[in-house]
Amino acid sequence: MNNHYAPGGRPAGWLYALACGLLIFSGLAQLPVMKRYYLADLPGLAFSADFYVTSNLHYGAAALLLGLLAWRLGLALRQTGGRWSWGPRGRWGWTLLGLLLLTGAGKALRNAGVFVWPGMMLALDLTHLGAAMAFMLTGLGVLARRGKPAGARQTALARSRP
Amino acid sequence: MAPDISRRGFLTGGLAAAAGLAVSGLALPAALAAPAGQSDQDLCTLLDLSKCIGCEACVDACRDQWQADLPDPVQPIPRSLPARVPTEDWSGRKQVRDRLTPYNFLYVEHLEVEHAGRRVELHLPRRCMHCQNAPCADLCPFGACQDEKSGVVHIDPEICLGGAKCKNVCPWHIPQRQSGVGLYLNLLPQYVGNGVMFKCHRCLPLLRKGQAPRCLAECPQQVQSIAPRSAQAAQAQALARDMAAKDGASPERWRDYVYGLEENGGTNTIYVAPLPFREINAALLKDHQAKAHKERADAQAAGRPPEPGNLGRPAMGLVKNSMGDAQNLTLALAIAPVAGLAAGLGRLFSKTRRLAGPAAAPAKDSDSQKGGQA
Ligand code: SF4
Ligand code: SF4
Ligand code: SF4
Numbered sequence: 370m371n372n373h374y375a376p377g378g379r380p381a382g383w384l385y386a387l388a389c390g391l392l393i394f395s396g397l398a399q400l401p402v403m404k405r406y407y408l409a410d411l412p413g414l415a416f417s418a419d420f421y422v423t424s425n426l427h428y429g430a431a432a433l434l435l436g437l438l439a440w441r442l443g444l445a446l447r448q449t450g451g452r453w454s455w456g457p458r459g460r461w462g463w464t465l466l467g468l469l470l471l472t473g474a475g476k477a478l479r480n481a482g483v484f485v486w487p488g489m490m491l492a493l494d495l496t497h498l499g500a501a502m503a504f505m506l507t508g509l510g511v512l513a514r515r516g517k518p519a520g521a522r523q524t525a526l527a528r529s530r531p
Numbered sequence: 532m533a534p535d536i537s538r539r540g541f542l543t544g545g546l547a548a549a550a551g552l553a554v555s556g557l558a559l560p561a562a563l564a565a566p567a568g569q570s571d572q573d574l575c576t577l578l579d580l581s582k583c584i585g586c587e588a589c590v591d592a593c594r595d596q597w598q599a600d601l602p603d604p605v606q607p608i609p610r611s612l613p614a615r616v617p618t619e620d621w622s623g624r625k626q627v628r629d630r631l632t633p634y635n636f637l638y639v640e641h642l643e644v645e646h647a648g649r650r651v652e653l654h655l656p657r658r659c660m661h662c663q664n665a666p667c668a669d670l671c672p673f674g675a676c677q678d679e680k681s682g683v684v685h686i687d688p689e690i691c692l693g694g695a696k697c698k699n700v701c702p703w704h705i706p707q708r709q710s711g712v713g714l715y716l717n718l719l720p721q722y723v724g725n726g727v728m729f730k731c732h733r734c735l736p737l738l739r740k741g742q743a744p745r746c747l748a749e750c751p752q753q754v755q756s757i758a759p760r761s762a763q764a765a766q767a768q769a770l771a772r773d774m775a776a777k778d779g780a781s782p783e784r785w786r787d788y789v790y791g792l793e794e795n796g797g798t799n800t801i802y803v804a805p806l807p808f809r810e811i812n813a814a815l816l817k818d819h820q821a822k823a824h825k826e827r828a829d830a831q832a833a834g835r836p837p838e839p840g841n842l843g844r845p846a847m848g849l850v851k852n853s854m855g856d857a858q859n860l861t862l863a864l865a866i867a868p869v870a871g872l873a874a875g876l877g878r879l880f881s882k883t884r885r886l887a888g889p890a891a892a893p894a895k896d897s898d899s900q901k902g903g904q905a
Contacts, residue, residue, distance in 0.1 A: 377880045399672050401694035405615050420670055420700050421856065428860035435864060436871035443875015451881065477864055480857040482664045482796075484680060491674035491690070498672060 374451040376444055385437055385455040391430035393505050398423035431473060438470075465504040472497035559741050559757065573663070573682040573799060575760035576733075576744070577767055578656060580804040581774065582752045585641050585654030589746035589754075590628055593637045593658075593731075596745045598625065601634055601729065602688070604711025609720035616695075616725050617836050618710045630843035631657070633709035633729040637746055640844075644814040646806045647779070653804065653811065656746065656754070657845055658731040659684065659705045660791060660798035663760070666853040667697035667706065676706075676728075682760065682799035685732035688713060692724030702795050702853055703845035706730040763801055764792060770803045778806060796852035812847040819844045 375381075398417045403409040409418035416422045441453065457463045475493040479485045485493070603622050610618060621627070625634045640655040665684040668676040675690035676697045686697065686706060692715045698706045706728035715724025734744035742748075747755040756763070771788040775781065778788070787807035791798040804811060819841065827837045852858075874880070 374881070381880070399670070399696075401696045401699070405611070405613075405694075407613065407615065420696060421853070424670065425856050425860060428857065428864065432860070432863040432867035436867040439868035439871030440875040440879070441871075443872045444878065444881050445875075447876060447878060447881075449878055449881040474864075476669075477857075477861050480664075480669045480854055481861040482854070482858065484678075487674075487677035487679065490668075490677060494672060494674035 374449075375454045376441070376449065376451045379454070381437065382455040384433060388430045388434040388437065389508065391426060392434065393501070393508075395423040395427040395430060396501050399427070428477070431477075435470070438466075462504070462507060465500050465507065468496060468500040469504060472500065559738070559743050573680070573760045574738075574757055575682060575763040575799040575801060576661075576747065576755050576757050577763045577770075578755050578800070578802045579770060580653060580655060580754070580802055583639075583654040583656065583754045584752055585639055586751065587628070587639050588749050588751060589656050590635075590637050590639060592745040592749035594628070594635065596734070596737075597636065598634055601709075602712040602727075604709060604726070605716060606711070608711030609716070611725055612721045617838075619708045619726065619838075620711065621707070621709055622711075631705060631707050631730070631845075632843055633707045633727075636729070636731040638843075640815060640818070642811065642814050642818065644806060644810055646810055651806055653806070653814075655802070655804075655811070655815075655847075658746075658800075659733075660703065660795070660800040661731075661733055662795050663797040663799060664852075664854045664858075666700040666702075666795075669854055669857070670700050671697055679735070681738060683733045683735050683738065685735050686728050686730060688727045688729070690714065691727045692718075693726030693728055694724060695728060697728055698840075700853065702850040704841050705845060707843060760797075760799060767792060767801045767803050774803060774805050780807075790847055794850040796854060802847075808847050815844075815846050816848075819846065 377384075394417075397403075399420065403414070403417040403423075409415055438456075441456065444451070457466055472493045475485060475489075476497060479490060479493075604620060608618050608620055619633075621632045621634055624632070628635050628638055630638055637656060637658040640653075640657060642653045642655065644651045644653055661682055661684050663682070665676070665678050667686075668678045668684050673690055673692060675692070676684065676686045678684045691713060693708050693710065693713060695706070695708050698704050698708070707730065708726050708728050710726035713724070713727035715726065718724060734742070734746075737744065743757060744755075747757060756766075758766075767789050768785060771785040772782045774788045775785045780787070784807075786792070787809060788805070789801065789803050790808045791801035802808075822844065823842050826842060830837050
């Protein structure tokens with residue numbers, strides 16, 4: 370496998386970050402918090418209190434993410450090689466992303482009018498919410514660790530090892 | 532109108548008279564009551580407003596059946612922080628019956644509408660429309676608002692946190708909040724949730740036992756009927772054509788005389804009326820405005836914060852399909868992965884940037900890298 374290429378280069382990473390950022394923001398906005406906590410009062414954020422607008426945004430960002438992941442899958446199937454500069458790097462991240470995609474697909478089908486049994490819907494909603502929270506916290510953890518000076522990071526790493 | 536005993540006595544007789552009618556009696560017809568009382572059909576109620584005399588027996592029946600089961604709030608009700616969302620307490624005003632409240636799932640509008648140079652008296656029972664693709668259920672983030680195969684949309688009071696998103700996204704703003712009750716009290720009541728949302732559940736516990744909704748069963752005029760939606764839609768169209776003809780309008784204008792067939796993408800509550808709903812809605816809006824003005828002044832005098840919105844009185848304007856955008860965007864969700872996969876298999880952008888030197892070597896998974904990069 371040729372690892373000297375990053376497919377899509379930086380723009381692919383930016384698109385992934387954009388999709389995840391929009392998904393997390395519009396997903397949080399699906400909880401009734403934007404108005405309650407005055408976030409929608411911030412300049413330019415009035416739209417965040419409109420559940421329909423943020424739901425459309427969620428769909429748009431989800432389509433972008435699905436497109437990126439499918440593109441990555443296509444390249445992987447062709448074994449084009451390259452080093453991926455974006456996306457989860459471990460099983461935990463991929464599991465969460467997989468759960469989010471599956472439960473999100475279930476919710477989208479239901480929104481399109483397909484009947485889903487109430488018990489199943491409850492499971493989909495809570496799993497989607499829980500996986501999203503875990504994904505967001507994990508992502509924040511990764512970013513925070515990246516932000517630390519190299520020395521501190523290595524000390525933390527050394528401490529975390531038995 | 533206040534509840535009165537004599538009217539209830541009268542109704543018992545009316546009920547007996549109605550008992551022979553399959554779709555408007557106490558029990559659901561066998562064909563509609565599936566095993567275990569869980570209907571597999573999209574059941575729809577049809578209200579013929581030309582029959583309604585405004586006696587409010589339906590309101591009495593609903594209140595008698597359900598009000599006692601509804602919880603009373605803890606006192607004092609926790610105040611939310613920051614104080615952006617209002618505490619809504621209807622427990623001291625359970626007698627209110629001229630609007631929707633958490634303790635009143637159904638009310639009757641009494642209108643006089645100017646129509647074709649005459650005054651037409653009209654009475655309209657109002658409650659949840661039980662939308663076919665209900666945004667309140669689709670968009671509830673906690674799965675508390677649910678829809679059943681039988682076409683019933685209901686809110687589980689054990690799960691609902693009272694954030695009122697269902698009320699916000701409902702085009703008629705039907706669900707009503709009671710603060711100080713429900714699950715949120717066991718979480719962080721000042722910061723998360725604000726009570727439980729309540730609305731008509733079309734008598735789901737009775738429906739599951741094969742019984743008809745109470746408001747339907749107790750109506751002396753058999754204003755409502757319940758049947759599979761396709762049959763009700765056909766019946767509504769026939770009635771509306773008839774009403775348009777009687778009103779001197781072209782039969783082609785029959786859609787003006789029906790409400791719920793297409794509103795919000797179609798609902799499982801369909802109204803037909805002897806005059807166009809456009810005119811009914813104009814009269815409703817005028818009436819609601821006058822009532823809102825008075826009630827807001829009363830609330831201010833009583834030291835209550837003025838309630839925003841329609842004050843539990845839904846109008847009957849044209850309502851586009853709230854979930855229409857989501858339905859269209861589902862197509863984008865289906866196309867995106869196909870396009871992405873095609874691009875990947877076609878090696879599009881596969882070698883965009885050449886990486887230089889050892890720094891570009893693939894990073895191995897390590898403990899510090901696992902866990903996703905959002
Ligand atoms: S629907 Fe029936 S019970 Fe209700 S007000 Fe009209 S006539 Fe009376
Ligand atoms: S009328 Fe409102 S509360 Fe009732 S099902 Fe439709 S969206 Fe939900
Ligand atoms: S269907 Fe049942 S819950 Fe709904 S208004 Fe009628 S009596 Fe009340």
